Every structure is written in C-alpha cells, then in structure tokens.
Amino acid sequence: MSSILAIFKRELAAYFATPLAYVFIVIFLFAMGAFTFYIGRFYETGVASLAVFFGYHVWLYLFLVPAIGMRLWAEERKSGTIELLLTLPIPIWASVAGKFLAAWAFTGVALALTFPIWITVNYLGDPDNGVIVASYVGSFLMAGAYLAISAAISATTSNQVIAFVVSVVICFLFTISGAPLVVDFFKAWAPLSLVDTVASFSFMTHFQTIARGVIDLRDIVFFFSLITLFLGINVVVVDLKKAG
C-alpha cells in the first residue's frame, strides 16, 4: 500500500510540476462553460437543473481524458524511466494502481472546480441537489472508466499520439454502444441477448441513469468492473512487454 501511495504522490505532483495541469484545467473549465452556456443554452432553458451541463461530460471526457491517460505509460517508455520503475522492488499492479489513482484524482480536481455552476444554479433557482450530487458521482466514475481504458492503451506503446488516438476510438465505441447506430447494426443479424450485451456497455446509458438521480448499484458496479478490467489489462500488458 505504501508503494501505491508513493507512486500516487509522485504522479500527482508531476501534473502540477509542469504546465500540463493548469492548461488542462483551464481548457476543461472553459469547454464546460462554452458547452453549457452557448450550445446548451443553460439560461434560455430557464430550468434550475444541471442536466444540460452533465449531458456534455461524455463528449468532453471522450477527448480530454485520453489526453491525460496517454502519457501514463507511453512517456515512461519513451524516456526510459519505465526501466527504473519496473526494477524498483514494487509489484507492477502497485505502479498501475498508483498511476491510475493519481490521474483519476487529477480529473476529480478538475471536475470539482466546476463548483461555481452548482452555486449559480442554486442562486438562480431551486434545483434538486440530490440529483446533482448523483450526477457528479456518475461523472467521476465515468471519467475513471475512460481513464482506465486510456492507461491500458498507453502501456502498449511509447508513442503518445498513437496512445491518444487509439484510446479515443475505443472510448468512443464504449460511449455509443447503446446508441441506435450501433444497436441497429447488431439488431439486423445478432441474437437479442448479444444486442443487449453490447448496448449494456454504453457509458452513456449508465451515466444517464445515474444523472437522473437514480444511483443504481448496477451502474456503479458497471463502472467499477470496467475500471478493474482495464487496470488488469494494463498490468498484463506491462508484464508481457518484459518478455521483449
């Protein structure tokens, strides 16, 4: 556990030691604002709810989370520090967990900094704060799932651009797997159970359930299992690369 903590602290400090953290947070907040106020017409709808705001999280995460995740392993491979990391007396899973948790905490910080909009909506009207809390929890879990995917992809390459592009594509597939585009494609030929399975992997569906204020255990379990699965894949990838 102490080694996870050491890795976690180093990684988190690394974000703030470079402009990366500040650039990311500013762009994240700016994009959130732009989507919510201009495209989502937050004021014009005249509803005291953050549904519009949370609705765009899926699409923002799709690009911004792989941007955080792409460096996790690819950068270490490029700079050679992975050789140092993997020859320190800690298990691979501790490095994987420490890195993931630091990146997740970082996205958590960025997400938490959107709090002014929560205050605004409370000032303007009388929103259901329970729903908003649930939405924040759901959004954070979803970010974790995107991040776990990106981290596993990052472990396969020393090229951050490749890590980013492949991560975005895979995250996109998980995002839209419940959308008519995908479901219809499978419906034409696949048995119903397969269609349902594919659709059940949709981040959008699971997030929207939570964002409605319904914290269903199944949705929580879904995100946590996905995170665990991809962190497991991450460990396996790092380990397999040792064979050369």
Add this chain to the structure above:
Amino acid sequence: MIEIENLTKNFGPIAAVRGINLSVAKGEVLGFLGPNGAGKSTTMKIIAGYLTPTMGRVRITGLDVEATPQAAQRALGYLPEGAPAYGDMTPHQFLKFIAEIRGFSGAEAKARVAAAVEKTELEPVLEQPIDTLSKGFKRRVGLAQAILHDPPVLVMDEPTDGLDPNQKFSVRKLIREMAAEKAIIISTHLLEEVEAICTRAVIIDRGQVVADGTPAELLTRSRHHNAVILCLPPAQALRAKEKIGALGKVRSIEERAETDGFVTLTAFPRRAELLIEDISAMAANEKWEVKQLYAEAGRLDDVFRSLTTSDSDRARERKETLAA
C-alpha cells in the same frame, strides 16, 4: 552474490544472449566489456528483472529474480543505461521518492538521502529540476538512486559514460570504496576503467562470454604483453633494430617515426618472454641515446579487438538470420 545460469534471451528470431554463466562474489567488481549490441545491457536488464529471460535464471543473494522479483530487487541497486530519472523532479524530490518506494520513512529516509547525496556530491544541484542538469549530474543522480539503500549487489550500466575526467575519477573512487562490501557489475567501453577499478573482466561478444579473468590475466593475451618500447635517434635506430632482432626471444619489431625526429621501436616477444632486461643492458653497452625505454603490461584493446566482432558483421549476420 550474483549467480547467472545458462542465461538466454531471444528477441523474436534474434538471439541477444546465448547461454551466459557467471557468478560474482562479494568483494568482486566485475567489468562487463563487449562491443555495442553484444548483449551487455540485455544481460543487465535481465539481472535487474526488467526483462524476462527466454531460458536460464538469475539469483541475487540466492533469490530468484523471476520467481521472487521484489525480494531480489530489494537486494539490488541498479543504474539503467542512460541513467533515466523523472526530469520534472529535483534530485532531492527524486531521491525522497526512491527512499519512500524502498520503504524508508522519517528520519531514516532523510539520513539515507543525505548519505547518497554526499557520496555522489549532488549537494549543489539538489533543488534544480533534473531536466536542467548537466550529463554528469544526471548520471550521478542515477548513481545516488542505485546506492541509496546500500544494497549488497550493484549493477551499473555504463556508470561513467559522458562524465569528464574529474567526474570519472570521483565515481571510480566511490565504486572502489564500496567494493569490499558488495558484489558489483559495471559495463563500460573504457578499457582503462577496467584496469582502474575491476577485479575481474568479462568480455562478451554475440551474447556469449569470450574471456573471463582478472585484467592482468587478460593483458597476458595481448600481443603487446611484455613488448618493449624503445625511443631513440634515427642514426642509432637501424643498428638497434638489427641487434634487437638478433635476440632469440624477439618475434618481430615494429618501427615508427615520431614527429620530433626520434624513432620508436616496439619489440614483440615470442612467447610472452621478458625482453626488457636484455634490451636495457644492450642500450647501456651500446651507449644509445635512449629517450624512452619501457616494457608494456599489455593492451586490453588488443584483447578486445581480437576477441570481438565489428557491429557491421553482426548486423549482416542478423539480417541473414531474419531473411532465413
């Protein structure tokens, strides 16, 4: 302390390491020599547990690196090739991180970091980001990281690469000071380094050990071993060459004109026999105006060149392997 048994590593069809057997005892400083691509770094990476061997095994203080990696890695200090470190951190932050990972905390962690900093003379750059440091300091940050936990086994891939002569001197001094208590493997391209600090030299080529012995033993395999160098005016050189050539022990003589007008003769012995006594007596009798006269212990680069292959030969071989 380090036991390597039948170590083999293939990268696809290419064999990087082919059946290396070595054991290094406490108090030994083993110099790993070999041309680029001979398998030195691959072997060191396997010892450190960064690469998994295709066959064979490595034990550090009796602990199998593949079966119990963490236990083995605790007993090991490793300086990877190029001394990688997290560039955004300062040496101080970096060493604190290493201390924490290695399970030290509080006062002990502080003391460990301080000791490593002192040994590697990092004090003046302690609070500068590693990215901004010179090559010499970066290398010493890597060294500090490797010796922080005072490990019984040290493996260092080119610890003095890129250092200036003063820095090399202090790193070698550091290694010599630690040598008695540890088993150390270093790789190097600097043959003088082997003579300066190693108690044993191992030359590898194409993934195999081609020579293993003390530096002095390896020197006896050099054609310059016990050769005599004589530098004298050209007027006397011809006569000297004749007289020395007439000695039964001399196999051949090489002649070279120096820029200052003198001529240097190198007399090679037949079977590593001593020539210096005969030749110095002769020089005194003949009253040659000798500028230089000395016997050579041998040259490691002779041994190195005669035992190893050029990189283009190996590249060609690899290409053929891949084509087949």
